[in-house]
Amino acid sequence: MLEHPTSRLPALVLNPRLRGLRCSACGKAHDATRLQTTCVACELPLLAEYALDPHTLPPSALAGRVPSLWRYAEVLPIAATDAVTLAEGFTPLLPAGDSVWIKDEARNPTGSFKARGMSVAVSMARALGARALAAPSAGNAASALAAYGAAARLPVTVAMPEDTPPLFAAECRAYGARVDLVPGTIADCSRHLRTHAPEGAFDVSTLREPYRVEGKKTMAYELFEQLGNRLPEVIVYPTGGGTGLVGMWKAFSEMETLGWIGRERPRLVSVQAAGCAPVVRAFESGAERTDAWPNPETRAYGLRVPAPIAGFLCLRAIRETRGTAIAIPEAAIAPAMDELAAATGLDICPETGAAWAALKALRARGFMASGERAVVFNTGAGLKYRI
Numbered sequence: 001m002l003e004h005p006t007s008r009l010p011a012l013v014l015n016p017r018l019r020g021l022r023c024s025a026c027g028k029a030h031d032a033t034r035l036q037t038t039c040v041a042c043e044l045p046l047l048a049e050y051a052l053d054p055h056t057l058p059p060s061a062l063a064g065r066v067p068s069l070w071r072y073a074e075v076l077p078i079a080a081t082d083a084v085t086l087a088e089g090f091t092p093l094l095p096a097g098d099s100v101w102i103k104d105e106a107r108n109p110t111g112s113f114k115a116r117g118m119s120v121a122v123s124m125a126r127a128l129g130a131r132a133l134a135a136p137s138a139g140n141a142a143s144a145l146a147a148y149g150a151a152a153r154l155p156v157t158v159a160m161p162e163d164t165p166p167l168f169a170a171e172c173r174a175y176g177a178r179v180d181l182v183p184g185t186i187a188d189c190s191r192h193l194r195t196h197a198p199e200g201a202f203d204v205s206t207l208r209e210p211y212r213v214e215g216k217k218t219m220a221y222e223l224f225e226q227l228g229n230r231l232p233e234v235i236v237y238p239t240g241g242g243t244g245l246v247g248m249w250k251a252f253s254e255m256e257t258l259g260w261i262g263r264e265r266p267r268l269v270s271v272q273a274a275g276c277a278p279v280v281r282a283f284e285s286g287a288e289r290t291d292a293w294p295n296p297e298t299r300a301y302g303l304r305v306p307a308p309i310a311g312f313l314c315l316r317a318i319r320e321t322r323g324t325a326i327a328i329p330e331a332a333i334a335p336a337m338d339e340l341a342a343a344t345g346l347d348i349c350p351e352t353g354a355a356w357a358a359l360k361a362l363r364a365r366g367f368m369a370s371g372e373r374a375v376v377f378n379t380g381a382g383l384k385y386r387i
Contacts, residue, residue: 013127017056018077021046021210024313032077035128037208038309045310046210047250048077054259059229069116069218075254076120077214083123084152088115089218093226096344099373100359101232103219105380106347110147110171112140112380116219117212117243121204122148124211130154130202136189138240138301139168140380145204146177157197159189164301167384185296186240187306206241207310216247217254223375224260231266233372236359238351238379239270239279239325240305242314249317266375268323269367270314271351271358273298275330276306279314283325288312300333300350302379326361328354336360337382349380 014033021030023039024047030036036046057074065071069089070080086109096102105113118141125133133149134157135141142158149156156177160168161184169179182192190205197203207213224231231252237245245268255261272280276296282289290311296304308314318325328336337353340346348356355376362368 013079013082015050015073015077015079017050017052017074019049019051022049024310033128035125035130035202036210037203045207045213045313048210048214050075050254052254052257057258059225059260062225069119069215072218072221075221077211078120078123078127082127083119084126084148085119085123086115086147086151088119088215090222093223093375094344094346096340096376099371101373101375102340102344102346103223103375103377104346105219106349106378106382110140110143111384112144113216113219113244113377114141114144114380115148116215117141118144118148118204118215120215121209121211122152122154125202125204125209126152126154132157132198132201133204134158134193134197134201135204136160136186136193138186138304139164139384140302141206142177142179143168143171146172146175149177150175155198157193157201159192159196161185161189161301161304165385165387167387185304185306187292206243206308207246213243213247213250216244217251219244219377220248220251220255224255227373229260231261232375233266234269234368234374235266236269236271236355236362236374236376238300238303238355238377239272239314240302240351241308242270242279242310244377244379245270245317246310246313249313249321252321265321268318268321269358269362270318270323270325271355272325272327273300273303273330273333273354274327276304277327278306278308279311280325280327282311282315283318288315290315298330298333299385300354301385302349302351303354324362324367326358328357328361332357341382346378347382348378349382350385351380352376352378352382
């Protein structure tokens with residue numbers, strides 16, 4: 001693991017409630033005032049810990065706050081005044097049928113939910129002394145990193161599979177990023193950057209640094225507010241690297257500590273494509289960790305993640321919430337994408353097409369009782385895949 005230049009922060013820049021970082025696997029503590037990637041002992045993801053109690057952030061305190069993810073300052077690692085922000089978050093929750101809502105993350109900067117994670121990750125990387133940033137991506141994360149790197153005035157290098165829709169590379173170049181197109185999958189892009197990223201560039205890959213998950217967890221906080229201080233019974237979430245799934249699961253625990261909810265949790269549903277379903281396979285077999293998926297194939301590029309580093313956390317989140325994991329055949333994804341777009345007027349991406357097909361399949365199986373509320377996440381803009 002590469003060492004990175006560090007700088008100590010003035011006390012007021014970091015959230016004083018941020019206690020530190022802890023490995024999600026072995027429990028080893030890490031210093032939050034230094035640039036960190038994965039655990040120094042086992043190379044698995046680090047998660048941020050905060051000193052919270054029921055007085056820290058009562059829901060009533062949110063009234064009148066800025067309509068972005070930075071409204072939840074008490075549970076974010078850095079002050080909003082020091083953040084790199086493009087007004088991400090607080091996306092609309094829109095009805096899509098009987099007790100079903102779509103959380104439209106396509107309204108974020110650069111058109112996807114990746115803006116949430118990159119805003120927080122880039123903010124912390126800049127504050128902690130990073131001088132350049134790099135990440136592999138299936139498309140949307142690259143666009144977001146390029147935009148937030150430009151806003152932070154930090155050079156960015158992204159690596160994407162060479163068959164990624166060309167609009168993603170064009171968008172990244174427009175923001176001034178270097179784009180490397182690599183044969184294979186996001187796993188091949190990650191290997192490429194180990195030897196081809198600029199010297200000293202800080203790795204902001206999915207869950208290989210601890211703060212993208214902090215931005216993603218705000219999706220759960222928003223659901224609580226938008227549903228009248230309640231959470232839905234079911235959350236249907238397209239899963240590639242799993243940052244959003246893990247982030248919302250983390251947020252539920254924080255909400256309980258804050259006194260927002262009790263021990264109840266929404267049932268988390270992880271949706272993958274049948275051509276790349278490592279989380280589904282592990283869930284169905286009873287395994288505690290995912291194994292790499294051979295020869296991954298799907299046109300829902302955000303789901304083409306054959307070896308998610310946080311696969312074990314996705315499995316834990318699904319099981320602890322009494323959720324499930326489901327793989328959708330490739331032939332069903334595009335029709336479901338078009339069906340939902342035509343029914344709602346929303347710009348639906350292929351990953352959400354898979355999630356919509358999953359919701360219909362789960363209802364047919366009786367996974368949801370009558371009247372139970374479900375939220376399906378539209379994780380990005382569909383037009384990027386159509387042009």
